[in-house]
Amino acid sequence: MKTSKQELIPELDLSVVLPVYNEQDNIVELHSEITAALDTMGLKSEVIYVDDGSSDETLIRLKKLHQADDRIVVVEFRRNFGQTAAMSAGFDFARGKVIVTMDADRQNDPADIPKLIEKIDEGYDLVSGWRFDRKDGYWLRLFPSKIANKLISYITHVNLHDYGCSLKAFRFDVAKQISLYGEMHRFIPAIASWIGVNIAEVKVNHRARTAGESKYGISRTFRVILDLITVKFLLSYSSKPLQFFGSIGMASSALGVFIGFYLTIQKFMYDQAISDRPLLLLCILLVFIGLQFITVGLLAELMTRTYHEAQDKPIYNVRNLYRK
16 A cells, blocks of 8 residues: 655644654553643544554554544554554655654653744754653663763764654654665754754653663664764765766775876886786775775666666555544
């Protein structure tokens, strides 16, 4: 089932998007908190739960909530596609002028939603939450997170204290233009900066997990590093890959030619044998590597043209959509 982003228009004031995976012990109380927060705002709203292939009773409880509350939309995935895909689906189905994302583990506080909306109303396109007082373990969660946040800010030039906070608010048009792949959901502000948006950060409450199990582990750190390399490439060279690969190729070829020129002088001016010298092999290797990088850059240019002209391909597959 595929829904085109262009088919949707902002029919409501607010959409709250929550990727959900095995949160049966949290989902009912969380929805009560979200409902309480929305009731104080007086906006036409919807709450979109994207069930990412849960294996417990999460989906059953979501369906019951859907039957009792017209504002609830449940998107059921056929299997577990990951948080990034779930968030992308939420963006696709959202109909609110402002779209708020948050985790379903109850560590994000729904009472902070009005604070994000107020910041959006000040003229910002994207507002990111900052968990300034996190209730997580230091060495396994906080310390790696601090390093990752500083590294991401340095490489992407988008200075935020907390990239990992899922509690964010987006204007409708911004959310619809963001294409997510892999584990890119944590880099949304950096990706959004590429299209030119005003980004703000506000302090939000962070609560300790009281039920369920964390889906995060130290292994995600390595995936974050790989995705960060991808984001840097996309931000700087996605429309001009030849400049990236070509620069490496030109540098390699230039060094090879310089070594070749040096060996030529050694051969003809000083009558030295060069056929058995490792420098000759290095010269040939560098020139060929340079040519290969330039060729890869040209192929990447062709792929880039195809990418920009191709139709959108979804990174998830929906089994059912429950919407009243």
